[in-house]
Amino acid sequence: MIRYPDGSSPQPKREKAIKRPRALSSANRxxxxxxxxxxxxxxxxxxxxxxxxxxxxxxxxxxxxxxRGAKITDAYFEKQSTTDYNGVFRGKYLDFEAKSTKLHTSFPLSNITAHQILHLQRVIKQGGIAFFIIRFEALDETYLLDASFVIEAFSGEKRKSIPYPDVKKNGHLIKKGFIPRLFYLEVVESVYF
Amino acid sequence: MIRYPDGSSPQPKREKAIKRPRALSSANRxxxxxxxxxxxxxxxxxxxxxxxxxxxxxxxxxxxxxxRGAKITDAYFEKQSTTDYNGVFRGKYLDFEAKSTKLHTSFPLSNITAHQILHLQRVIKQGGIAFFIIRFEALDETYLLDASFVIEAFSGEKRKSIPYPDVKKNGHLIKKGFIPRLFYLEVVESVYF
Known part of the structure; x- marks a missing residue:
């Protein structure tokens, strides 16, 4: 797992032990x-x-x-100041960040940086498509949530997380499969095109 | 300067000593x-x-x-399999590679990889804007050249370089300034919009 110099990790800390529903498939666990x-x-x-x-x-x-063949002997991971993913889909610019959480009641905003929020705001201003892919591991559900909701939650009332029902209501469930694992562009198509 | 494990560097090797024209400004050298x-x-x-x-x-x-605070003690530079730059400009996806050469008669293709060519071909297929920014250091000239010319030269007749007159004829000279240093988006605008 990647850790930052301060010892923190990019994943939100597990706040308490999660009881996994027994019926849940563990295929992609x-x-x-x-x-x-x-x-x-x-x-x-x-x-x-x-x-x-x-x-x-x-x-x-x-x-x-x-x-020794250009061996790097001293280096440190830095936090991404933009997002993890970007690219082009049918002529349109796409930019998104993917985050998963072990919580099942809310999506914590603690591992999103102000830099990333600013970046996504700028992308939207330029007419790009900006969103988050959010996975609730305990529920085995992955959502596409337009960046505007996260920007609002992040900037607004000092909220520390987005409740699960809000993600479910404003987001779009991404179908899972074998290949591709996540049919997220199908969701992008239906939401933005 | 970044070097790859084999000891090569991302810059094309200087093939012979270059005589710089005396009148040339050295402001941005x-x-x-x-x-x-x-x-x-x-x-x-x-x-x-x-x-x-x-x-x-x-x-x-x-x-x-x-x-020791997540200190990386063993790592190696890898070659970029895509390009160095991408982003969004007025809703459009932009993708480009920047290369400079010390030669003044041609732009060598030796430091462009087949992966990069394939990537740019795919970007064009998706309706993105793809180009190269090519600098002839000895001439103090920087050109925007549509990726299609480089793809053709790379794929076609096993050419090892693109002659300077071809870059000058098919490319677009980028105006230099203080800020921005290179008015390359002005060229993008006039060429692609």
Whole structure:
């Protein structure tokens, strides 16, 4: 798992033990959201449906040993100041951030940065399509939520999270499959086109 | 300067000593193309003209020492499989690669990868705007060249470079300034809008 220099991790901390509903399928339990999106993106690229890529994790390189084949010997992970994903779909610019939570009552805003919110605001101003893909791991549900809702929650009344019912009401459930894992562009198409 | 594990660098090798014309201004000699574009992009973002960002250099992280604040102790630079820059300008998706050469007779294709060509072909198919920003350092000239010309030169007749007169004829000279350093979006606007 990636950790930042302060020891925190990009995933929200588990606040209490989660009881998983017994009936829940565990088929995709091992896969995380990032892997699901990456595999879906590769499918969309291979099928000429869209070109959406993950921005590499920015790394601050402090020292490189050229005597050992340009081996980086001192470096640190940096927080992404934009979002994780962007690309083009039917001529339109897409930009989104993917986050999952182990909570099942709300989506915490703690691991979204002010930089990311500002970035998404700018994307919207430029006529781009901006959203979040939010997964509730305990419920095995993944939603597409327009960035405007998250921007409002983040900027507005100092809310620390978005309640699950609000995500369910304003977001759009993304169908899961084998390939692609997440049919998220089908949702983008129905919401934005 | 970034070097790949094999010891090569992302810049084309200088093939012979270049005699610089004496009359040439040396005002921006110290700045490289990447810095010029980054500063221009920041200006465009600040002025709400566009949101174009540089993809971080991908790094393959082999070992992280969590006992020392998530210090990366073993990692290697990877070649970018897409391009360096992408973003949104007036609703349109933009994707481009920036390359400079010390040669003054041609632009070498040796530091463009097949992956990058394929990526740009896919972007064009999706209706995105794809181009190269090419700088001839010895001439102090920077051109915007539509990706289609580079794709053709790369794929076609096993050419190793694009002659300078071809870049001059098919490309568009980018005006230089203080801020932005490169008025490249003005060229994008006149060419693609």
């Amino acid at each position: 091992g896969m995380n959201l990032e892997e699901d999106i990456n595999i879906s993106n590769q499918y969309y690229i291979d099928k000429d449906i869209a070109v959406i890529t993950k921005r590499p994790t920015p790394i601050n390189v402090v020292k490189v040993d050229y005597s | 110290g700045m490289n193309l990447e810095e010029d574009i980054n500063i221009s992009n920041q200006y465009y973002i600040d002025k709400d003209i566009a949101v174009i960002t540089k993809r971080p250099t991908p790094i393959n992280v082999v070992k992280v020492d969590y006992s």
